[in-house]
Amino acid sequence: MSSNKSILERRTRQIKTMAKDLGFDFCGISKAEFLEEEAPRLESWLNQQMHGKMAYMANHFDKRLDPTKLVDGAKSVISLIYNYYPQRDFNESSGYKIAKYAFGKDYHYVIKDLLKVFFQRIQDDIGEVNGRVFVDSAPVLERVWAKKGGLGWIGKNGLLLNQKMGSFFFLAEIILDLELACDGPVADHCGTCTKCMDACPTDAIPMPYVVDGSRCISYFTIELKEEIPAAFRGSYKDWIFGCDICQDVCPWNRFSRPHREEKFKPTEELQQMKPHDWLEITNDIFNRLFKGSAVKRTKYEGLKRNIAFLNQKKSDDHKI
Known part of the structure; x- marks a missing residue:
């Protein structure tokens, strides 16, 4: 029994060392x-209906809850944190805001490549293992697994919070049929704080630990493909792709530190964007500005819609 335990611990140390090295x-x-x-x-x-028009959220219900339906014989879930907090937030000077996670190259591809290298190293160093890698691209409840793996707790804004680095990070997972030594969950440290709830301009956090995705600015600016409801005009605070409000006000993000990933750094052209540049953006400029970026998800027409929605409010205020 003790021999088996030592093997599990050694494997686990190997894997955690690989993660750090990557x-x-x-x-x-x-x-x-x-x-x-x-x-x-x-x-x-x-x-x-808190998922709004995100129909895919209702798909694969069983797979979201049972990792063995994603990987046959799954025994362990490796949860990982990858920092994306930027050196500088250029949003204030640009006039229009995009979420910090989208400043550089699309994280799906950047982290997926790292995960593939990680999984190959596991096979090279430990032996033949069956598994799959995930980064926000499959029915995996990543925050729940990260919580179970001791990486933090799920805050009142629905995001994973880590005592040492806040919440400006990506989560990724490797589900595999290899038994490992498990970590235990950590305590919730939100306490009586409600800053994220109080700051949300669209009331997308109606109660602690419940996020109404159908009211979130990120949902409206990225996921929703039709017209944005007029009732939310004036609530956007200049966000045209995603939203960081509930993270920016979170006290735990005082521990955020700049990332070291070159691919997440914004281009000089993006950092130099001013209000008139956003208003006059063309399809060609959009494609050049966001080549390989997560912003491509909203497409040129979606970004123009988001900008126009904000300007309608400004135009109405001017008339008054």
Whole structure:
């Protein structure tokens, strides 16, 4: 028994060392098992239509809760944190704001490449292992797994919070059929703070730990493909792609430190954008400015819609 335990611990140390060598800030391990506590929460959230028009959120319900349906014989979930907090926030000078995670290259590709290298190293160093890598691209409840793996707690704004670096980071997972030594969860440190709830201009956090995705600025500026409801005009605070408000006000983000990933750095052209540049942006400029960027998800027409929505409010205020 002790021999088996020492093998698990040695494997786990190997994997955590690999994670650090590849630039991941934290690595946590949890047992791949059915998420029994999450099932009623997810069902309730969906039944209340808090996913809005994001129909894909209702798909693959069982897979979201059971990792063995994603990887046969899954035994462990490796959860990883990768920092994206920028050296400088150029949003204030640009007149229009995009979420910090989208300043540089699309994280899906950057982190997916790292995960592939990671998984190959596991096979090279430990042996033949069956598994899959994930970075916000499959029905995986990444924040729940990160919480179970001891990487932090899920805050009142629905994001994973880490005591040492806040929440400006990406989460990624490797689900595999390799048994490892598991980490335990950490305590919730939100306390009585409600800054994220109080600051949300669209009331997308109606109660602690519940986020109404259908009211979130990120949802309206990225996921929603139709017209933005007029009732939310004036609530946007100049956001045209995503939103960082609930993170910017979170006290734990005083511990955020600039990332070291060159691919996440914004181009000089993007940093120099001014209000008139956004208003006059063409399809060609959009494609050049956001080549390989997550902003491409909203497409040129979507970004123009978002800018126009903000300007309609400004135009109305001017008339008054």
